[in-house]
Amino acid sequence: MDRSQKEALVAEMNGLFNEANVVVVAQYSGLSVAEMTALRSKMRDAGANFKVTKNRLARLALEGTDYGSLSDKLKGPVGIAYSDDPVAAPKVVMEYAKANDKFVVIGGAMGATELDPEGVKSLASLPSLDELRGKLVGLVQAPATKIAGVLQAPAGQLARVLSAKAEQG
Template identity: 60%
Template sequence: MDRAEKREVVTALHDAIAKTGVIVVAHYAGLSVSDMTKFRRDVRGAGGHVKVAKNRLAKLALEGTNAKGIADLLKGPTCLAYSDDPVAAPKVAVKFAKANEKFVILGGAMGTTVLDPQGVTSLANLPSLDELRGKLIGLVQAPASKIARILNEPGAQLARVFAAYGRTSEAA
Protein backbone atom coordinates (compact mmCIF):
# COMPACT_ATOMS: atom_id res chain seq x y z
CA MET A 1 0.00 0.00 0.00
CA ASP A 2 1.56 3.29 -1.04
CA ARG A 3 1.17 6.65 0.70
CA ALA A 4 -1.78 7.79 -1.41
CA GLU A 5 -3.74 4.62 -0.61
CA LYS A 6 -2.92 4.95 3.08
CA ARG A 7 -4.04 8.58 3.05
CA GLU A 8 -7.28 7.50 1.37
CA VAL A 9 -7.90 4.79 3.98
CA VAL A 10 -7.21 7.20 6.84
CA THR A 11 -9.53 9.84 5.38
CA ALA A 12 -12.36 7.37 4.78
CA LEU A 13 -12.03 5.89 8.27
CA HIS A 14 -11.81 9.36 9.85
CA ASP A 15 -15.02 10.45 8.11
CA ALA A 16 -16.82 7.26 9.17
CA ILE A 17 -15.70 7.58 12.81
CA ALA A 18 -16.58 11.27 12.96
CA LYS A 19 -20.17 10.58 11.83
CA THR A 20 -20.83 7.48 13.94
CA GLY A 21 -22.68 7.19 17.25
CA VAL A 22 -20.71 4.36 18.83
CA ILE A 23 -17.51 2.39 18.18
CA VAL A 24 -16.61 -1.04 19.58
CA VAL A 25 -12.99 -2.22 19.53
CA ALA A 26 -12.34 -5.98 19.67
CA HIS A 27 -9.58 -8.54 19.16
CA TYR A 28 -10.37 -11.10 16.53
CA ALA A 29 -7.21 -13.26 16.58
CA GLY A 30 -7.95 -16.89 15.82
CA LEU A 31 -11.32 -16.33 14.16
CA SER A 32 -11.88 -18.06 10.86
CA VAL A 33 -12.73 -16.07 7.75
CA SER A 34 -16.27 -17.45 7.81
CA ASP A 35 -16.74 -16.33 11.42
CA MET A 36 -15.46 -12.85 10.62
CA THR A 37 -17.71 -12.71 7.56
CA LYS A 38 -20.68 -13.70 9.71
CA PHE A 39 -19.80 -10.94 12.20
CA ARG A 40 -19.57 -8.37 9.39
CA ARG A 41 -22.93 -9.55 8.00
CA ASP A 42 -24.58 -9.34 11.43
CA VAL A 43 -23.27 -5.81 12.07
CA ARG A 44 -24.30 -4.70 8.59
CA GLY A 45 -27.76 -6.17 9.19
CA ALA A 46 -28.05 -4.08 12.36
CA GLY A 47 -27.13 -0.91 10.45
CA GLY A 48 -23.44 -0.74 11.27
CA HIS A 49 -20.05 -1.40 9.70
CA VAL A 50 -16.89 -3.33 10.57
CA LYS A 51 -13.45 -2.11 9.62
CA VAL A 52 -10.15 -3.92 10.00
CA ALA A 53 -7.24 -1.56 9.41
CA LYS A 54 -3.66 -1.32 10.49
CA ASN A 55 -3.54 0.05 14.03
CA ARG A 56 -1.26 2.92 13.01
CA LEU A 57 -3.68 4.02 10.29
CA ALA A 58 -6.65 3.66 12.64
CA LYS A 59 -4.88 5.80 15.25
CA LEU A 60 -4.26 8.48 12.63
CA ALA A 61 -7.93 8.33 11.64
CA LEU A 62 -9.00 8.76 15.28
CA GLU A 63 -7.10 12.04 15.64
CA GLY A 64 -9.45 14.99 15.56
CA THR A 65 -12.56 12.93 16.39
CA ASN A 66 -14.51 12.51 19.63
CA ALA A 67 -13.34 8.90 19.86
CA LYS A 68 -9.61 9.67 20.05
CA GLY A 69 -9.54 8.20 23.59
CA ILE A 70 -9.74 4.64 22.28
CA ALA A 71 -6.38 4.87 20.49
CA ASP A 72 -4.75 3.03 23.40
CA LEU A 73 -6.94 -0.03 22.73
CA LEU A 74 -5.51 -0.49 19.24
CA LYS A 75 -2.84 -3.10 19.92
CA GLY A 76 -2.67 -6.44 18.18
CA PRO A 77 -5.24 -7.71 15.67
CA THR A 78 -8.18 -5.36 16.27
CA CYS A 79 -11.33 -4.53 14.41
CA LEU A 80 -13.66 -1.57 14.74
CA ALA A 81 -17.42 -2.08 14.68
CA TYR A 82 -19.40 1.15 14.49
CA SER A 83 -22.96 2.28 13.95
CA ASP A 84 -25.12 5.40 14.11
CA ASP A 85 -27.56 3.71 16.51
CA PRO A 86 -25.83 3.75 19.93
CA VAL A 87 -26.83 0.17 20.74
CA ALA A 88 -26.70 -1.63 17.37
CA ALA A 89 -22.96 -2.35 17.13
CA PRO A 90 -22.54 -3.17 20.85
CA LYS A 91 -25.52 -5.58 20.76
CA VAL A 92 -24.12 -7.52 17.82
CA ALA A 93 -20.55 -7.47 19.18
CA VAL A 94 -21.56 -8.72 22.65
CA LYS A 95 -23.79 -11.44 21.17
CA PHE A 96 -20.99 -12.52 18.84
CA ALA A 97 -18.42 -12.50 21.69
CA LYS A 98 -20.67 -14.82 23.74
CA ALA A 99 -20.80 -17.28 20.85
CA ASN A 100 -17.08 -17.02 19.93
CA GLU A 101 -14.53 -17.06 22.72
CA LYS A 102 -11.76 -15.88 20.37
CA PHE A 103 -13.59 -12.60 19.80
CA VAL A 104 -12.70 -10.37 22.75
CA ILE A 105 -14.24 -6.93 23.27
CA LEU A 106 -11.60 -4.45 24.44
CA GLY A 107 -13.81 -1.38 24.85
CA GLY A 108 -15.29 1.36 22.77
CA ALA A 109 -16.45 4.93 22.57
CA MET A 110 -19.77 6.72 22.47
CA GLY A 111 -19.20 10.34 21.62
CA THR A 112 -16.37 11.55 23.85
CA THR A 113 -17.03 8.84 26.45
CA VAL A 114 -14.53 5.98 26.42
CA LEU A 115 -16.15 2.65 27.36
CA ASP A 116 -14.56 -0.37 28.99
CA PRO A 117 -15.82 -3.89 28.10
CA GLN A 118 -18.47 -3.70 30.85
CA GLY A 119 -19.65 -0.35 29.47
CA VAL A 120 -20.05 -1.89 26.02
CA THR A 121 -21.99 -4.81 27.56
CA SER A 122 -24.28 -2.50 29.51
CA LEU A 123 -24.85 -0.44 26.37
CA ALA A 124 -25.75 -3.64 24.52
CA ASN A 125 -28.36 -4.47 27.17
CA LEU A 126 -30.27 -1.25 26.49
CA PRO A 127 -33.30 -1.43 24.19
CA SER A 128 -32.68 -0.47 20.58
CA LEU A 129 -33.86 2.77 19.04
CA ASP A 130 -36.78 1.01 17.34
CA GLU A 131 -37.84 -0.64 20.63
CA LEU A 132 -37.75 2.74 22.38
CA ARG A 133 -39.83 4.30 19.61
CA GLY A 134 -42.42 1.53 20.00
CA LYS A 135 -42.60 2.06 23.75
CA LEU A 136 -42.92 5.82 23.29
CA ILE A 137 -45.76 5.41 20.80
CA GLY A 138 -47.48 3.05 23.24
CA LEU A 139 -47.16 5.60 26.02
CA VAL A 140 -48.50 8.38 23.81
CA GLN A 141 -51.47 6.30 22.63
CA ALA A 142 -52.40 4.96 26.09
CA PRO A 143 -53.54 8.31 27.54
CA ALA A 144 -55.72 8.98 24.49
CA SER A 145 -57.60 5.71 24.92
CA LYS A 146 -57.95 6.37 28.66
CA ILE A 147 -59.36 9.84 27.96
CA ALA A 148 -61.91 8.37 25.53
CA ARG A 149 -62.96 5.82 28.16
CA ILE A 150 -63.30 8.52 30.81
CA LEU A 151 -65.36 10.73 28.52
CA ASN A 152 -67.73 7.84 27.72
CA GLU A 153 -68.00 6.71 31.34
CA PRO A 154 -70.24 9.55 32.75
CA GLY A 155 -72.95 8.82 30.16
CA ALA A 156 -72.83 5.11 31.01
CA GLN A 157 -73.01 5.88 34.74
CA LEU A 158 -75.97 8.18 34.17
CA ALA A 159 -77.77 5.46 32.21
CA ARG A 160 -77.14 2.96 35.03
CA VAL A 161 -78.51 5.43 37.60
CA PHE A 162 -81.70 5.97 35.54
CA ALA A 163 -82.11 2.23 35.08
CA ALA A 164 -81.74 1.71 38.85
CA TYR A 165 -84.34 4.40 39.58
CA GLY A 166 -86.67 2.83 37.03
CA ARG A 167 -86.35 -0.57 38.70
CA THR A 168 -86.97 0.89 42.16
CA SER A 169 -90.07 2.82 41.00
CA GLU A 170 -91.45 -0.31 39.30
CA ALA A 171 -90.89 -2.33 42.45
CA ALA A 172 -92.70 0.27 44.57
Protein backbone atom coordinates in the same frame (compact mmCIF):
# COMPACT_ATOMS: atom_id res chain seq x y z
CA MET B 1 -1.59 -0.42 -1.37
CA ASP B 2 0.22 2.75 -2.36
CA ARG B 3 0.39 6.00 -0.41
CA SER B 4 -2.54 7.71 -2.16
CA GLN B 5 -4.82 4.74 -1.48
CA LYS B 6 -3.80 4.77 2.18
CA GLU B 7 -4.49 8.49 2.42
CA ALA B 8 -7.92 8.00 0.86
CA LEU B 9 -8.68 5.14 3.28
CA VAL B 10 -7.61 7.22 6.30
CA ALA B 11 -9.76 10.15 5.13
CA GLU B 12 -12.77 7.86 4.60
CA MET B 13 -12.37 6.23 8.01
CA ASN B 14 -11.92 9.63 9.68
CA GLY B 15 -15.26 10.71 8.20
CA LEU B 16 -16.93 7.52 9.44
CA PHE B 17 -15.58 8.03 12.96
CA ASN B 18 -16.72 11.67 12.99
CA GLU B 19 -20.27 10.59 12.12
CA ALA B 20 -20.43 7.56 14.45
CA ASN B 21 -22.05 7.85 17.88
CA VAL B 22 -20.26 4.80 19.28
CA VAL B 23 -17.07 2.88 18.47
CA VAL B 24 -16.15 -0.54 19.90
CA VAL B 25 -12.72 -2.21 19.60
CA ALA B 26 -12.50 -6.02 19.72
CA GLN B 27 -9.87 -8.70 19.14
CA TYR B 28 -10.82 -11.28 16.55
CA SER B 29 -7.76 -13.54 16.61
CA GLY B 30 -8.60 -17.08 15.52
CA LEU B 31 -11.90 -16.35 13.77
CA SER B 32 -12.46 -17.95 10.38
CA VAL B 33 -13.54 -16.03 7.31
CA ALA B 34 -17.04 -17.50 7.60
CA GLU B 35 -17.31 -16.32 11.22
CA MET B 36 -16.15 -12.82 10.27
CA THR B 37 -18.66 -12.74 7.41
CA ALA B 38 -21.44 -13.78 9.81
CA LEU B 39 -20.40 -11.01 12.22
CA ARG B 40 -20.41 -8.39 9.47
CA SER B 41 -23.83 -9.58 8.31
CA LYS B 42 -25.26 -9.25 11.84
CA MET B 43 -23.73 -5.81 12.14
CA ARG B 44 -25.26 -4.67 8.84
CA ASP B 45 -28.68 -6.01 9.88
CA ALA B 46 -28.47 -3.95 13.08
CA GLY B 47 -27.40 -0.79 11.25
CA ALA B 48 -23.77 -0.97 12.35
CA ASN B 49 -20.45 -1.76 10.66
CA PHE B 50 -17.34 -3.78 11.50
CA LYS B 51 -14.04 -2.82 9.92
CA VAL B 52 -10.64 -4.51 10.03
CA THR B 53 -7.69 -2.42 8.90
CA LYS B 54 -4.07 -1.82 9.71
CA ASN B 55 -3.74 -0.43 13.22
CA ARG B 56 -1.43 2.37 12.07
CA LEU B 57 -3.99 3.58 9.52
CA ALA B 58 -6.80 3.34 12.08
CA ARG B 59 -4.74 5.39 14.57
CA LEU B 60 -4.27 8.08 11.92
CA ALA B 61 -8.01 8.03 11.16
CA LEU B 62 -8.90 8.37 14.87
CA GLU B 63 -6.80 11.55 15.21
CA GLY B 64 -8.95 14.65 15.35
CA THR B 65 -12.10 12.73 16.36
CA ASP B 66 -13.73 12.21 19.75
CA TYR B 67 -12.40 8.64 19.65
CA GLY B 68 -8.68 9.50 19.63
CA SER B 69 -8.31 7.89 23.07
CA LEU B 70 -8.92 4.47 21.49
CA SER B 71 -5.55 4.57 19.70
CA ASP B 72 -3.81 2.80 22.58
CA LYS B 73 -6.24 -0.15 22.28
CA LEU B 74 -5.22 -0.83 18.67
CA LYS B 75 -2.64 -3.54 19.26
CA GLY B 76 -2.65 -6.92 17.55
CA PRO B 77 -5.47 -8.22 15.38
CA VAL B 78 -8.34 -5.88 16.26
CA GLY B 79 -11.47 -4.79 14.48
CA ILE B 80 -13.54 -1.67 14.96
CA ALA B 81 -17.32 -1.71 15.20
CA TYR B 82 -19.19 1.57 14.85
CA SER B 83 -22.75 2.80 14.43
CA ASP B 84 -24.95 5.88 14.52
CA ASP B 85 -27.28 4.23 17.04
CA PRO B 86 -25.38 4.23 20.36
CA VAL B 87 -26.71 0.77 21.22
CA ALA B 88 -26.55 -1.13 17.91
CA ALA B 89 -22.83 -1.86 17.61
CA PRO B 90 -22.28 -2.72 21.32
CA LYS B 91 -25.31 -5.01 21.34
CA VAL B 92 -24.20 -7.05 18.30
CA VAL B 93 -20.58 -7.17 19.47
CA MET B 94 -21.51 -8.38 22.97
CA GLU B 95 -23.94 -11.01 21.61
CA TYR B 96 -21.25 -12.27 19.25
CA ALA B 97 -18.63 -12.31 22.03
CA LYS B 98 -20.94 -14.46 24.18
CA ALA B 99 -21.36 -16.98 21.37
CA ASN B 100 -17.70 -17.03 20.30
CA ASP B 101 -14.87 -17.09 22.86
CA LYS B 102 -12.25 -16.14 20.23
CA PHE B 103 -13.89 -12.72 19.88
CA VAL B 104 -12.95 -10.47 22.83
CA VAL B 105 -14.19 -6.92 23.44
CA ILE B 106 -11.31 -4.65 24.48
CA GLY B 107 -13.25 -1.41 25.00
CA GLY B 108 -14.85 1.42 23.16
CA ALA B 109 -16.05 4.98 23.31
CA MET B 110 -19.27 6.89 23.06
CA GLY B 111 -18.35 10.38 21.99
CA ALA B 112 -15.50 11.59 24.20
CA THR B 113 -16.41 9.07 26.93
CA GLU B 114 -14.09 6.07 26.88
CA LEU B 115 -15.67 2.72 27.81
CA ASP B 116 -14.07 -0.38 29.27
CA PRO B 117 -15.50 -3.83 28.37
CA GLU B 118 -18.02 -3.56 31.24
CA GLY B 119 -19.13 -0.15 29.96
CA VAL B 120 -19.68 -1.62 26.50
CA LYS B 121 -21.65 -4.47 28.09
CA SER B 122 -23.89 -2.09 30.04
CA LEU B 123 -24.45 0.02 26.92
CA ALA B 124 -25.43 -3.14 25.03
CA SER B 125 -28.06 -3.95 27.65
CA LEU B 126 -29.97 -0.73 26.95
CA PRO B 127 -32.94 -0.82 24.58
CA SER B 128 -32.26 0.35 21.04
CA LEU B 129 -33.37 3.72 19.71
CA ASP B 130 -36.29 2.14 17.81
CA GLU B 131 -37.45 0.28 20.95
CA LEU B 132 -37.35 3.52 22.95
CA ARG B 133 -39.35 5.31 20.26
CA GLY B 134 -41.95 2.53 20.34
CA LYS B 135 -42.26 2.75 24.12
CA LEU B 136 -42.59 6.53 23.92
CA VAL B 137 -45.37 6.29 21.33
CA GLY B 138 -47.12 3.71 23.53
CA LEU B 139 -46.89 6.03 26.54
CA VAL B 140 -48.26 8.95 24.54
CA GLN B 141 -51.16 6.89 23.15
CA ALA B 142 -52.12 5.26 26.45
CA PRO B 143 -53.55 8.39 28.14
CA ALA B 144 -55.59 9.26 25.06
CA THR B 145 -57.24 5.82 24.98
CA LYS B 146 -57.88 5.98 28.74
CA ILE B 147 -59.50 9.41 28.39
CA ALA B 148 -61.71 8.13 25.56
CA GLY B 149 -62.73 5.14 27.69
CA VAL B 150 -63.58 7.34 30.69
CA LEU B 151 -65.61 9.72 28.55
CA GLN B 152 -67.58 6.87 26.98
CA ALA B 153 -68.31 5.11 30.28
CA PRO B 154 -70.98 7.54 31.65
CA ALA B 155 -72.85 7.53 28.34
CA GLY B 156 -72.85 3.73 28.32
CA GLN B 157 -74.08 3.61 31.92
CA LEU B 158 -76.87 6.08 31.15
CA ALA B 159 -77.95 3.99 28.16
CA ARG B 160 -78.05 0.82 30.33
CA VAL B 161 -80.13 2.60 33.01
CA LEU B 162 -82.61 3.89 30.42
CA SER B 163 -82.81 0.44 28.86
CA ALA B 164 -83.53 -1.15 32.25
CA LYS B 165 -86.25 1.42 33.01
CA ALA B 166 -87.83 0.83 29.62
CA GLU B 167 -87.98 -2.91 30.30
CA GLN B 168 -89.58 -2.34 33.73
CA GLY B 169 -92.17 0.14 32.61
